[in-house]
Amino acid sequence: MATDSSNGNGHHQTTTKQPPLPSPLRFSKFFQSNMRILVTGGAGFIGSHLVDRLMENEKNEVIVADNYFTGSKDNLKKWIGHPRFELIRHDVTEPLLIEVDQIYHLACPASPIFYKYNPVKTIKTNVIGTLNMLGLAKRVGARILLTSTSEVYGDPLVHPQPESYWGNVNPIGVRSCYDEGKRVAETLMFDYHRQHGIEIRIARIFNTYGPRMNIDDGRVVSNFIAQALRGEPLTVQCPGTQTRSFCYVSDLVDGLIRLMEGSNTGPINLGNPGEFTMTELAETVKELINPGVEIKMVENTPDDPRQRKPDITKAKELLGWEPKVKLRDGLPRMEEDFRLRLGVGKKN
Ligand SMILES: NC(=O)c1ccc[n+]([C@@H]2O[C@H](COP(=O)([O-])OP(=O)(O)OC[C@H]3O[C@@H](n4cnc5c(N)ncnc54)[C@H](O)[C@@H]3O)[C@@H](O)[C@H]2O)c1
Numbered sequence: 001m002a003t004d005s006s007n008g009n010g011h012h013q014t015t016t017k018q019p020p021l022p023s024p025l026r027f028s029k030f031f032q033s034n035m036r037i038l039v040t041g042g043a044g045f046i047g048s049h050l051v052d053r054l055m056e057n058e059k060n061e062v063i064v065a066d067n068y069f070t071g072s073k074d075n076l077k078k079w080i081g082h083p084r085f086e087l088i089r090h091d092v093t094e095p096l097l098i099e100v101d102q103i104y105h106l107a108c109p110a111s112p113i114f115y116k117y118n119p120v121k122t123i124k125t126n127v128i129g130t131l132n133m134l135g136l137a138k139r140v141g142a143r144i145l146l147t148s149t150s151e152v153y154g155d156p157l158v159h160p161q162p163e164s165y166w167g168n169v170n171p172i173g174v175r176s177c178y179d180e181g182k183r184v185a186e187t188l189m190f191d192y193h194r195q196h197g198i199e200i201r202i203a204r205i206f207n208t209y210g211p212r213m214n215i216d217d218g219r220v221v222s223n224f225i226a227q228a229l230r231g232e233p234l235t236v237q238c239p240g241t242q243t244r245s246f247c248y249v250s251d252l253v254d255g256l257i258r259l260m261e262g263s264n265t266g267p268i269n270l271g272n273p274g275e276f277t278m279t280e281l282a283e284t285v286k287e288l289i290n291p292g293v294e295i296k297m298v299e300n301t302p303d304d305p306r307q308r309k310p311d312i313t314k315a316k317e318l319l320g321w322e323p324k325v326k327l328r329d330g331l332p333r334m335e336e337d338f339r340l341r342l343g344v345g346k347k348n
């Protein structure tokens with residue numbers, strides 16, 4: 001089947017190559033009519049919510065491969081021991097030989113403090129890790145979805161960002177291991193698609209938040225909520241006018257599954273177009289969670305994008321998807337989870 005795809009410049013490309021046949025092992029005595037799905041990075045924030053949704057379907061068997069760098073078994077504890085679930089300690093920079101029908105490839109540290117902690121490992125994860133997962137997809141004929149990022153647009157000069165925008169990225173900066181790493185991962189996906197007929201899907205995810213984020217993850221929403229609950233100042237990095245658009249995790253997971261199940265390769269932006277400055281976000285968290293807390297301006301890090309907002313026309317048209325949860329409704333759900341984990345009760 002020919003697959004439509006855009007090269008990101010609005011020009012459409014097609015491939016007439018058939019996807020390779022699944023490995024013969026897939027039809028061996030172990031064959032089951034279930035859909036066997038690999039989620040790399042499934043012990044992380046988005047991955048564990050995705051696993052919850054996939055496990056709701058009794059026809060799905062889910063295998064998680066994770067090295068626990070930023071993820072945790074705790075996020076998956078309700079599935080450990082379930083007959084349709086398997087958890088493997090595995091680093092995607094090493095090959096993985098299993099039989100699966102679909103691959104959601106999420107494995108990669110996502111918070112700037114973690115991806116900058118060991119930049120060489122981050123780029124290996126994005127490049128070698130994605131090559132390994134594409135090799136697996138090729139061997140077994142699986143469809144593979146990559147969770148790319150709005151960071152491929154860098155510090156964008158076009159606002160809001162459509163998928164056709166090629167971005168404004170510093171190739172040698174401290175964020176490059178992540179944003180250039182994801183750009184190479186996207187390139188590899190399209191090269192395997194064009195050269196080997198692999199069925200690919202690419203999601204460009206914009207800042208996503210929700211329960212189970214690492215409490216000390218360093219990303220802005222988790223920082224502000226943890227700070228508000230601990231009664232510490234909310235640290236707005238200068239100048240505070242930089243913007244982000246925050247998507248609640250259940251909406252995002254819904255978009256990922258629609259993309260995987262649909263017929264479009266992407267890349268497709270998945271995010272909530274509601275745009276806020278970091279000062280506005282701090283004021284909202286303060287008002288909703290702890291009106292007594294102070295807001296403090298602190299130094300920023302290099303190459304911080306000044307604005308970011310998704311154009312989601314493509315997701316609406318091709319996936320029938322748009323986010324439902326507003327920031328003011330999502331923040332209290334995250335607050336509840338953080339209160340439980342931090343052991344901070346609600347004041348009467
Ligand atoms: N949360 C967001 O706002 C956002 C935005 C854009 C893109 N993304 C992408 O979505 C994916 C998940 O992000 P998240 O927010 O859940 O982050 P996360 O840090 O909670 O999850 C990442 C998971 O990948 C695992 N991992 C990291 N390196 C690995 C390796 N080499 N081998 C195996 N496992 C490895 C981690 O242990 C963790 O469980 C990432 O690919 C990220 O780039 C997230």
Ligand SMILES: O=C(O)[C@H]1O[C@H](OP(=O)(O)OP(=O)(O)OC[C@H]2O[C@@H](n3ccc(=O)[nH]c3=O)[C@H](O)[C@@H]2O)[C@H](O)[C@@H](O)[C@@H]1O
Pocket residue numbers: 110111112149150151205206207208218219220221223224235236237238242244278300301304305
């Ligand atoms: O959505 C994306 O595409 C990417 O977003 C994030 O990148 P970033 O937007 O920089 O995420 P944060 O660290 O949460 O920072 C957001 C903004 O908040 C600011 N910030 C952060 C932390 C803080 O305590 N205070 C604060 O003002 C930062 O300066 C930045 O302007 C991460 O890199 C990835 O999870 C993801 O791929």
